[in-house]
Amino acid sequence: MGSDDIVAALRQVPLFARLTGEQLRWMADHGRQLHFPAGTRIAEQGAAADGLSVILEGHTQWSRRTGTESVPTFTLEAGDLFGELILFLNAPYPHSGDAVTDVRLFRMEPATFWELLRLAPGLSRGLMELASQRSQQQAQDVRPQSEVLPVGRMAAELGAELGSPAAAARRSAARLGALMATVSARAMALGDHGLSLPQRSVLLALPREAAERGRTSPPLEPLARAEREEALGSWLEARGVADAWEAAPALVASGLDVAWLESVATRVGGALLGDVLAWLVVAVSCDVLMAEVARGTARVSALVEGVKAYAFMDPVPREDVDVHEGLEHALAVLGHRLRGEHLTVEREYDPGLPRLKAEGAALDELWTQLVLNALEALGERGGRVRLRTWKDAAHVVVEVSDDGPGIPKDLLPRIFEPFFSTKPHAAGMGLDVCRRIVERHGGDLCVRAEQSGTRIQVRLPA
Template structure:
């Protein structure tokens, strides 16, 4: 069925055209119908026609990824393809029908002639290009932030889980140890322990704690042998289930003379006294473990604040080493696998930068994450900082991975280009990193890759 003049006039771009021009366009436009789910055009296809969406809705789809590129659907009456035709480029996205669609296909030559002869169409096409560019820029910035947030949250969840789980186990064990300590007083009273005996037992308990603090850490075999010897001595003293208290007493290097003195001072309450001392030693060790866990959690929170530059202004004086280290902390769950080695070759005399700290940390995250993925759990990751020409700050992140294949090396900075599987990468990492370095910080980002690995070099102007 032929397309009528009134159908074309409903398209905003053609609203100011007279009937004669519209009638000529209608004669040149071919009607095509698409079912829901069909592609009106595919990414990578030559831009041979200007598309007029006369009925239905269509959605831009990122090539090969199945990801929406726009928050809004294209709803008829509207048009598509102006940017590809005006820039003489292939379609960069697929347009998929989300409802049954009626599309008018106007040959590229007729559209370009129209743009050159009709001022209103030229203005409308340029305005549409600017709107599209702004939407894509906003999308890319949003994707950058979501990607960085995803890396941050995944790393933080993994890193926090270990100390949090350790703290939880420690608290449970600590409660048991404290219960033993608290019950000892009743056992002493029931056994008739006198004041002088109690004072001596307290002194022996303090001696045990002091010995434990000075004790050297033994290897597994020596520790096991000492624990077996302690179990035999406790069994000789009549302690029930001696293995339950042997480990902390043996670790504190308590000898037969100390055990005999406890038995002499406690009398019938000897087992209670030994369990009390063992519980005290355990509680002390658990308190140390709990402190280590909470310090680890505190350090992670500090790393997150450093990473995100929380509570700081948009631009500030930045030490690149702090940003690199906080990023390494966030990525710790990926670094603590296999035989991956991290080498830091830092020039601590580097000048500070006047920069957007959180954005630079996105750069370090993208570059380090790519390097770690390239190593696949084995190899060397080297981070080098140095002063470059004209006092610039240079950061190099090098891996000993297989390198970037020659056939894709020229495309690694293209938006949405990725070699990772669906759901594993957005294809925005390197493009985002270059945009932050070059556009936001007047720097440079270069990649050098061969069969020995890949080296990413960032050069930034210093504050001085």
């Protein structure tokens, strides 16, 4: 597949439906395609997280190994993705995946995944919802129901996981402070050579060249990376560079190789080479550490924004919001839950419905939770989800209904209690979150349990 084909394929994935063409192009340019013939393994239980993977073509079967037995758990096919949960939790693969047919994947490496969430923060909510479902499935596989609730456990582990990138960023910042003094001293040593203007221009261009190579060079496989580090370490050591072997990994991380360093030697000449290399190694190491600080803080930010987007702890500035667009976005986010042949979605939208002045992201979460609640009420047997909107005096009314079994009347008084749920393996936070969002907007939320299902009405000031 070419880059345009990948963009077209990603556009068909419901989770990416609202990304811009520029964002999809960025994804296509920063990921890679992988091909697995039928019968081969695409992921191994216990292996480290290797990125976010989107299945472009083919069908996969996943299983979980318990003792000496391997038990089939689920299947994934074209349009599905995997790897998001273990990236959020920094955990190994909980299942093994095998290609049933020839499979083509599009994969984004972990660092690229976190950068994507920084560039497209709206993805956090959808990925958190998907990760929550995966977490529930895994908890169901390996834990009794009486143990810690999966969503609560996931949130706790995410909170703990914040410490890892934050600590890495602190370590990199501390090393960066020490190296900054060194790079200044070595720059002064270069100044003692009485450099001409052309020589200074050459030297100033070197860090920019190194940074550009680091930005454009593709990631290396572990073996190729080790070989390049060995070659660079030997080259630097032969030319008397102090700490040559410690410096080699930073140079390789910046996309540098022996050929480029040879070009530097040709441009600066033998008299300057020793001091130039000493300065350049430290300067490049500083750039690498700065990038590590940026990645660490970006990951912390992405994790925090993801959790906040899912729980909606903080109000945000209000904007003009199209209710119908928000409902359609909720359906897109939950597209992987809408594929059953026994499931139908009916829409009855008022074409004259006014736009609302509201917290757009919060309303997106509201509609997503309500639709998800209806889908969970239907369960595997399927049924009908109906979305209706209309204007009632000074209010906009949104109704989400299902024809599931309904809520027992004796449990109705408890449905807004945090951590209470009529469904097994559910955190019981959905309706509580919904009510808080609606009340923050000056509206009200009403739940009507009927023999033919459940109707939830949201009234918001127009």
